[in-house]
Amino acid sequence: MDPFSDISTFVRAAETGNFTRAARVLRLTPSAVSKSVARLEAELGVKLFHRSPRQITLTGDGEFFYAACRQSMSGVEAARSLLSGDAQPWCGKLRLAVPVSFGQYVVAPALGAWLAAHPGLEVELVLTDRHVDMTAERFDLAVMLGEVPDSRLVARALPPHRFVTVAAPSYLRQQGVPRRPEDLSGHRCLRYVMAGSGRFRAWTYTRQRQHYRHVPLGPLASDxxxxxxxxxxxxQGILQAPRYVVSAGLAAGRLVPVLDDHACTGAPLAVVYGHARQASARTRLMVEFLLSLGDQL
Incomplete structure (x- = not known):
């Protein structure tokens, strides 16, 4: 019996979280997948999965072994790709975490065409505004806002968010147009609730090196x-949001810019992944795809 066959089956089971789904991908029976994992557990002398009727989750030993297996398999894939001279990365799955709005308005619309150009790749796109634990949560790469918390990770900078302040023409006809950031205190502002802290994001403006910080007030808020x-x-009010969130509304005339002579920038963004020497060809390809989206920020 090829020991690497059991390891490959284990990795696929860990990625899918279910023996039946793993069996479908591997073109085996669920029983064959279960027996392969059991055989590997017996060989290692540890339990790799917590099992329930509907799903499986990695144990502590399983998390450690999965991380080691994925690193080794990525290295083998990269070596095979280099030796074969194949310009296409090896097929496989990428688990990617990105901020919610960035994922919804920037990544998702471009992802279909990218996958069509790279058949054989699978992407699991997780939208979250928190900083994920890349190792514990088994992410291949992520886009993070602000300072990257782990110095062991590679971080490649994206441009910071460009924010714009907008409102519907109907609102401005009824309530008037703010000419200065200070005027916002007399308007209904749509407030963004930040993940984790629960605080409202402040609106910041810069003009001629003068900085202004506005704490939005209004009856409506959302995360x-x-x-x-x-x-x-x-x-229903005035909104400050990343340009890519409101660009379609601006183009269609559903929204118009206000205070557009005041610059607004948000926190820096970075594409984050494991050490470059350990990154698979498909991870590097995804990194370049994400960096190419920077002109939309």
Whole structure:
């Protein structure tokens, strides 16, 4: 029996979280997958999975062994790709975490064409505004806002968010147009609730080296940009959001810019992944794809 066959089966089972799904991908029976994992556990003398009727989750030993196996398999894939001279990365799955709005408005619309150009790759796209634990949560790469918490990771910079302040024409006809950031205190502002802290994100402006910070006030708030966008387009208040969130509404005339002579930038963004020498060809390809989206920020 080829020991690497059991390891490959274990890795696929860990990625899918279910013996039946792993069996479908590997074109085996669920029983064959279960027996392969059991054989590997017997050989190692440890339990790799917690099992339930519906799903499997890695044990502590399983997490450690999975990380080691994925690193080794990535190295083998990269070596085979180099020796074969094949310009296409090896097929496989990429687990990617990105901020919610960035994923919804920037990554998702471009991802279909990218996958069509790279058949054989699978992407699991997780939208979250928190900093994920790359190792514990088994992410191949992530896009992170602000300072990257782990110095062992490679971080390649994206441009910072460019924020714009917008409102529906109907709202501005009824409530007037703010000419200065100070005027916002007399308007209904649609407030964004930041993940984790629960605090409202402050609106910042810069003009001629003068900085202004506005704490938005208003009866409506949400932790999802899409909700705030819908409210803004419905004339419920003024919104400050990343340019890519409101660009379609601006182009269609559902929104118009206000205070557009004041610069607004957000936290820096970075594409984050494991050490470059350990990154697989498909990870490096995804890194370049994400960096290419920087012109939309």
């Amino acid at each position: 999802h940009a899409a909700v705030l966008l819908a409210l803004a387009e419905a004339g």
